[in-house]
Amino acid sequence: MYNVKSKVAEEFIDDAEILSTIEYAQANKNNRQLIESLIERARNCKGLTHREAALLLECEDPGLIEKMFEVAKEIKQKFYGNRIVMFAPLYLSNYCVNGCVYCPYHAKNKTIARRKLTQEEIRQEVIALQDMGHKRLALEAGEHPAMNPIEYILESIKTIYSIKHKNGAIRRVNVNIAATTVENYQKLRDAGIGTYILFQETYHKKNYEALHPSGPKSNYAYHTEAMDRAMEAGIDDVGIGVLYGLNTYRYDFIGLLMHAEHLEATFGVGPHTISVPRLCDADDIDTDDFANTVPDDIFRRIVAVIRIAVPYTGMIVSTRESQASREKVLDIGVSQISGGSHTSVGGYVNKEEFDETTSQFDVSDRRTLDEVVSWLLDLGYIPSFCTACYRAGRTGDRFMSLVKLGQIANCCQPNALMTLKEYLEDYASPETRLKGERMIEAEMQRVPNEKVRCIAVENLERIAKGERDFRF
Structure with missing residues (x-):
């Protein structure tokens, strides 16, 4: 019955296919060569099938599990x-x-x-x-x-x-x-x-x-x-x-x-x-x-x-x-x-x-929002309040195509920093604001497109003067 394009629930979520996939994953969970090949192929950021992913999840080898975490980190960072x-x-x-x-x-x-x-x-x-x-x-x-x-x-x-x-x-x-x-x-x-x-x-x-x-x-x-x-x-x-x-x-x-x-x-x-x-x-x-x-x-x-x-x-x-x-x-x-x-x-x-x-x-x-924001900054993350893609019409396949091509960072990085700046100006505690300003200064240098970076720096100055809602 399994048909990925079917509009019938029991055909695109087919019980027999799921049970067969579980059986396949459990039968191959010690196949180190196969699992390693899947992990390596995953580095190309094209994804895996449900059957391949089930095998990775079933793997119990500590070393291979750590490799999975490494690849997941790489993919998360890229996108x-x-x-x-x-x-x-x-x-x-x-x-x-x-x-x-x-x-x-x-x-x-x-x-x-x-x-x-x-x-x-x-x-x-x-x-x-x-x-x-x-x-x-x-x-x-x-x-x-x-x-x-x-x-x-x-x-x-x-x-x-x-x-x-x-x-x-x-x-x-x-x-x-x-x-x-x-x-x-x-x-x-x-x-x-x-x-x-x-x-x-x-x-x-x-x-x-x-x-x-x-x-x-x-x-x-x-x-x-x-x-x-x-x-x-x-x-x-x-x-x-x-x-x-x-x-x-x-x-x-x-x-x-x-x-x-x-x-x-x-x-x-x-x-x-x-x-x-x-x-x-x-x-x-x-x-x-x-x-x-x-x-x-x-x-x-x-x-x-x-x-x-x-x-x-x-x-x-x-x-x-x-x-x-x-x-x-x-x-x-x-x-x-x-x-x-x-x-x-x-x-x-x-x-x-x-x-x-x-x-x-x-x-x-x-925790309060300010405590969560402060915690994220301590961990090296940029707390983002960005909604730019939705408001600019970058939804559905338009958003996904940019993500899959790795181009979304040219929008997301400066947008995240500008919305963080808004938060720091309007709502943050003094301690969180200090951490955030340091984060913005460091991260702005990593915006890949020079023209975008220059515009973002100018917008940050305008936010500090009271203007709001800039986006790429």
Whole structure:
């Protein structure tokens, strides 16, 4: 049944192909010559197939694993340099009609406080996020046709883009809402969203249906085929991911890469981002009830092999992960992280009241955005608040072609430095500002194009004088 270009979920995510791939990887995991050849071929940054990637993930040889990490670092550096894009989630509503057994928003949970933000409350949340320094948000909402209709989401996006507070502005709104129709995806496209994000949770159909016993999300095919409908509607930046811990990591890792291959083969452009969340505790959810939790060493290998297999994609790690866990995956693959996050409805304005009563999951990394920015600077990364590609129309295949050709750095490096300068001027603590200024001075010399570098230096001076929003 396996057909990478099929529009039928059970054909482009074929169970027999996944099981055969697992069997192949386990049978060849000690084939050192084959594994070494794959690692070397990966250096050309053309990626690997799901079957080849599964073999790398299965390898247990410490020396070969270290080689994988080395190659993942090389690829990450080539495509994304030392830039780390910053964002924050904004939870609009936790009303939900689904029965997902791993999520506290499930309809049968009677202990969680249900909330839905008004447009004025959204305004206050956005101002709080702007006052931290955020420019990029990911909208989150439970699936509830009556409480959270598409009209509410569209109105909320309009509200967010309209708010200009002091020097603050949200320049990109990514959207993570339930699978919907082509017509609704067209409405989201027309509203000016950035990336449409939807996690598969697990690609194993039988386990998926057991984990989603009721509600619209229980329809495996409709959920799995959502990205096809989104791209048919003209949303060319989509983000995929699984929730590691719901099913065996091998199965979902392979399914994830098959999904990426399907999008590339069918639409000519793969996922803009891949997220790697792990299951964590939440209201009435205990991870001890799940048998497939993923240990840290396997998690790090998953990140590295995804970077090797899908070199062009952005990779996201949220505050589900601890500071220590995030630090271990920054250099081998991750290009986006959240900072200062709240997973509660209304938590940016009233965190004491709502973090304990309306959160979707427990946040492991509870540092402020300034603390995260300072930490990244200490590690030698450029915290980037850039949204230039989306606003300049460099999305979908236009963005991917620049990434794959290695040309995106001519835009990304100066844009990252200019947005960091904005953050330092408007929001940073004195200590963070000092570190950031040193970073900008050093990194500006590494901008490869002399003309771009000269313009960027001039723009940095104008930012220091109060002007904002320069981009290449």
